[in-house]
Amino acid sequence: MDSGFIGKIEKAKRYAEERDRIQLTSFEASFDGENNTHTVTYRDGQWQCTCNYFQAKGICAHTMGMEMILEGMVQPLEDATI
Numbered sequence: 001m002d003s004g005f006i007g008k009i010e011k012a013k014r015y016a017e018e019r020d021r022i023q024l025t026s027f028e029a030s031f032d033g034e035n036n037t038h039t040v041t042y043r044d045g046q047w048q049c050t051c052n053y054f055q056a057k058g059i060c061a062h063t064m065g066m067e068m069i070l071e072g073m074v075q076p077l078e079d080a081t082i
Contacts, residue, residue: 024073031062038062045075 015021026043033051040062041048047063054060067074 019072022073024070029066031066033062040066042066042074 024042026041028039028041031038031040031049036051038050040050047059047067048054049060049062051060051062054063
């Protein structure tokens with residue numbers, strides 16, 4: 001491996017440890033729930049999920065779980081009807 005590439009690998013490792021450098025603005029994920037597979041999306045600070053609970057309450061285990069996984073990389077959930 002050339003020294004330039006080795007430097008990039010080291011930089012990537014540092015970035016991976018410094019998660020506060022990353023702010024996700026949008027993504028879509030397939031979430032295998034206990035009963036069904038749901039689509040969870042995050043766009044411009046807003047969560048969406050295809051599960052019935054999210055449709056009724058604006059929050060669900062799928063979006064909360066994703067927020068926990070991505071802590072510090074997405075805006076916290078707000079305005080949910082719990």
